[in-house]
Structure formats: structure tokens, C-alpha cells
Amino acid sequence: MRSAKDFFRPLAVGAPEPVREIPFRPSRMIHFFDPGNPKMAAKVGDLAAQCDVVLGNLEDAIRADRKQEARDGLVRIARATDFGDAQLWTRINSLDSPWVLDDLLTLVPEIGDKLDVIMVPKVEGAADIHYVDRLLAQLEARAGLTRPILVHALLETAAGVANVEEIALASPRMQGISLGPADLAASRRMKTTRVGGGHPGYLVRTDPVGEDFTVGRYTYQQDLWHYTVARMVDACATAGILPYYGPFGDIADVVACEDQFRNAFLLGCVGAWSLHPKQIAIAKKVFSPDPAEVAWARRVIAEMGDGTGAVMIDGKMQDDATVKQCRVVVSLADALAARDPELARAYAAEENTDA
Ligand SMILES: CC(=O)SCCNC(=O)CCNC(=O)[C@H](O)C(C)(C)COP(=O)(O)OP(=O)(O)OC[C@H]1O[C@@H](n2cnc3c(N)ncnc32)[C@H](O)[C@@H]1OP(=O)(O)O
Numbered sequence: 493m494r495s496a497k498d499f500f501r502p503l504a505v506g507a508p509e510p511v512r513e514i515p516f517r518p519s520r521m522i523h524f525f526d527p528g529n530p531k532m533a534a535k536v537g538d539l540a541a542q543c544d545v546v547l548g549n550l551e552d553a554i555r556a557d558r559k560q561e562a563r564d565g566l567v568r569i570a571r572a573t574d575f576g577d578a579q580l581w582t583r584i585n586s587l588d589s590p591w592v593l594d595d596l597l598t599l600v601p602e603i604g605d606k607l608d609v610i611m612v613p614k615v616e617g618a619a620d621i622h623y624v625d626r627l628l629a630q631l632e633a634r635a636g637l638t639r640p641i642l643v644h645a646l647l648e649t650a651a652g653v654a655n656v657e658e659i660a661l662a663s664p665r666m667q668g669i670s671l672g673p674a675d676l677a678a679s680r681r682m683k684t685t686r687v688g689g690g691h692p693g694y695l696v697r698t699d700p701v702g703e704d705f706t707v708g709r710y711t712y713q714q715d716l717w718h719y720t721v722a723r724m725v726d727a728c729a730t731a732g733i734l735p736y737y738g739p740f741g742d743i744a745d746v747v748a749c750e751d752q753f754r755n756a757f758l759l760g761c762v763g764a765w766s767l768h769p770k771q772i773a774i775a776k777k778v779f780s781p782d783p784a785e786v787a788w789a790r791r792v793i794a795e796m797g798d799g800t801g802a803v804m805i806d807g808k809m810q811d812d813a814t815v816k817q818c819r820v821v822v823s824l825a826d827a828l829a830a831r832d833p834e835l836a837r838a839y840a841a842e843e844n845t846d847a
């Protein structure tokens with residue numbers, strides 16, 4: 493571990509100063525596209541207008557013989573596209589792959605000034621982040637970049653989960669962490685064959701009602717990802733960085749996708765991945781606090797005055813702790829509304845209904 497005094501010193505002579513705080517920028521959906529796919533490439537400008545983050549994916553889902561095409565495509569797209577308020581991220585190949593060095597040696601000099609965040613897959617511990625941290629500093633110095641590129645870790649190995657706290661705290665570049673349920677399931681040797689979501693076999697059953705164990709018993713499907721999401725959220729909150737749910741692979745099942753995203757939102761995540769244009773609106777809806785909830789939170793804050801003591805509002809006790817929860821909701825709503833006029837109008841309309 494680095495000395496606290498050195499933590500915010502650049503790791504290479506001439507590299508930009510590390511950031512002291514991770515800026516909160518809306519990132520409700522991290523929209524994945526294949527930069528080597530001409531159809532997707534043609535849509536990136538439109539996607540940037542709809543999404544908080546667009547991510548040029550270079551890792552899994554890009555065939556081995558198309559890695560270079562994807563990397564070159566990302567360079568072209570980054571140079572040619574006006575991303576407006578949207579962020580541009582990339583997911584590089586894993587650190588043990590034959591492609592990752594070329595990913596970083598190409599992207600940082602060519603488009604380092606356009607890239608906000610680099611997602612590193614299959615991170616297993618702080619050592620992986622330290623490696624990327626130093627290499628990025630060297631490349632940023634050589635490229636003359638004035639702003640550091642932030643790093644996002646993908647939590648998708650059993651070792652990564654065991655070390656999630658040290659990963660979150662490994663570098664001032666750490667922007668956030670996403671749960672990768674597909675690779676994590678494989679790494680843990682879970683007996684599933686899906687990308688995120690529940691499983692009908694993972695359930696609890698009510699007690700028997702008589703002699704016959706087969707009748708009158710209800711079953712409830714359980715959440716396979718609860719423990720990992722909660723642990724990731726705690727690690728991120730401790731480190732002052734942002735947690736995300738990752739992919740939901742059943743593109744057709746927009747209902748279960750919304751449920752999975754909402755579970756993550758309620759547990760503290762700020763966004764999720766969209767793999768298909770259909771999932772963009774789902775993430776936008778789920779990760780934007782509900783207007784009625786925001787109006788309620790504003791009311792609690794107003795009625796609680798300096799935020800101390802206890803009051804009753806509509807039969808519910810409010811005190812210092814509920815005010816803090818309400819401030820989380822309101823500050824998120826304000827930050828999102830500042831970038832999303834449609835949401836700003838929805839919040840204003842709800843305020844007017846309440847008044
Ligand atoms: C476990 C993990 O690592 S998850 C992360 C890695 N995986 C990914 O990044 C997958 C990204 N998504 C995709 O590759 C695609 O959405 C697929 C393969 C799942 C489905 O693709 P398709 O079969 O083409 O879907 P579909 O026919 O519904 O597409 C409709 C249109 O949306 C486009 N489209 C589909 N996905 C995307 C996307 N992610 N971004 C932009 N456009 C897209 C298609 O090109 C098509 O365009 P067209 O109308 O001009 O023909």
C-alpha cells in the first residue's frame with residue numbers, strides 16, 4: 493500500500509495530477525457497442541444523445557479475429573463524434589490477454605483526451621489496478637494529457653469479490669466498479685448458463701401444511717446477486733466511488749431486466765449496462781429517482797428544518813437518519829435533472845401537484 497502522503501502524486505513524471513474526488517456525472521446506463529460493427533458505429537452519435545455513457549467494447553463479445561478492427565473503429569469513432577454531455581468509456585481486454593497492451597498503447601496516445609474512463613475486466617486484486625495505474629500515468633505523460641483517465645473495475649472473479657475492498661481503494665483513479673454476473677458465475681463454478689437475473693431453481697419454500705409435503709406450499713425465487721451487489725456497494729461507498737450492476741443478457745425479457753436494475757438501484761447502485769438499445773430506456777427509468785419519491789423527500793427535508801430531532805409526517809416518524817436518506821434522493825435527482833430536461837420537467841410537475 494502507498495503512503496497516504498504519496499497517494500495523490502502522479503505515478504510518472506509529467507503525468508496529470510490524480511483527482512481528489514470522483515466527479516459525480518450521470519451514468520444511469522453504460523451503453524455497450526462494438527466499435528468494429530458498422531451498423532452500431534453508425535448509431536454512436538444518436539446513442540450519445542440518449543445515453544449518459546457510451547462504451548466501446550473491445551473485450552468479450554468481440555471475436556478474436558476482430559479485435560484490431562474494434563480497436564481501430566473506436567479510434568475513428570472517438571475522433572469523429574461529438575459526444576455532447578455523454579461520457580466515452582472503453583472496456584479493454586483482460587490483463588492476461590494478448591491484446592491489452594496494444595489496446596492501451598493505441599488508445600491513450602490516439603484518443604486519451606476523449607476517453608473518460610477505462611473499464612478493466614476480470615480484476616482480481618489491487619495489484620491489477622496498480623499495474624494499470626502506473627502504465628496509464630506513463631502513457632498520459634508521453635501523450636501530454638492534462639487530465640487523468642479514470643479506471644473502472646469489473647467485479648467478475650471469485651478472487652475479485654474476496655478483494656473488492658482493496659480494489660475499490662487501490663488508486664485515486666478508481667471511478668467505480670460493475671458487477672459482471674456472467675464471468676463471476678463461471679469463476680465461482682455456479683451451475684447457471686445465463687447473464688444475470690435469477691434462476692427458478694434458487695428458491696425458498698414455505699413449510700409443509702400437513703403430512704403431504706407436496707401440497708399447499710409456495711416457493712419464492714431468490715436473488716442470486718444480492719450478496720455480491722451489497723458487498724460491492726459497501727466497498728464503493730467506503731472508497732467514495734460509484735457502484736453499478738452490469739449486464740442483463742435476456743434482451744427480450746424487459747420486465748425481468750427492469751426488476752434486476754431496480755434491485756441494484758435500491759441497494760445503492762447508480763447505473764447498469766445496456767447491451768441493446770431496448771435496455772437504454774429501462775436503465776433511464778429505473779436509475780432516475782421517481783418524481784413522487786423526490787417530492788416526498790423534499791417535503792421531509794423542508795419539515796425537518798435543521799435536520800435534527802423527530803417529527804411525524806403522514807403517520808411516519810422522521811429523524812436525522814431519514815433526512816439523510818432524503819438528501820441522497822434529492823441530490824441525485826438534482827444532479828440528473830441538471831442534464832436531463834425531461835426529468836427536470838417531471839420533477840417540477842410533481843412539485844406543483846404537491847403544492
Ligand atoms: C457478459 C458481457 O460481457 S456483456 C457485454 C458484452 N456484450 C455486448 O457488448 C453485446 C452488445 N450487444 C450486441 O452485440 C447485440 O445487441 C446483440 C448481439 C445482443 C443482438 O444484436 P441483434 O441480433 O443485431 O439485435 P437486433 O436485431 O434486435 O438489433 C436491432 C438494431 O439495433 C442495433 N443494435 C443492437 N445492439 C446494439 C447496441 N448494443 N448498440 C447499438 N446498436 C445496437 C442492431 O445493429 C440493429 O440495427 P439495425 O436496425 O440498423 O439493423
Ligand SMILES: O=CC(=O)O
Pocket residue numbers: 552646648671672673674675676687738739
Ligand atoms: O462482463 C460481464 C460479465 O457479466 O461477465
Ligand SMILES: [Mg+2]
Pocket residue numbers: 552613648672674675
Ligand atoms: Mg465478463
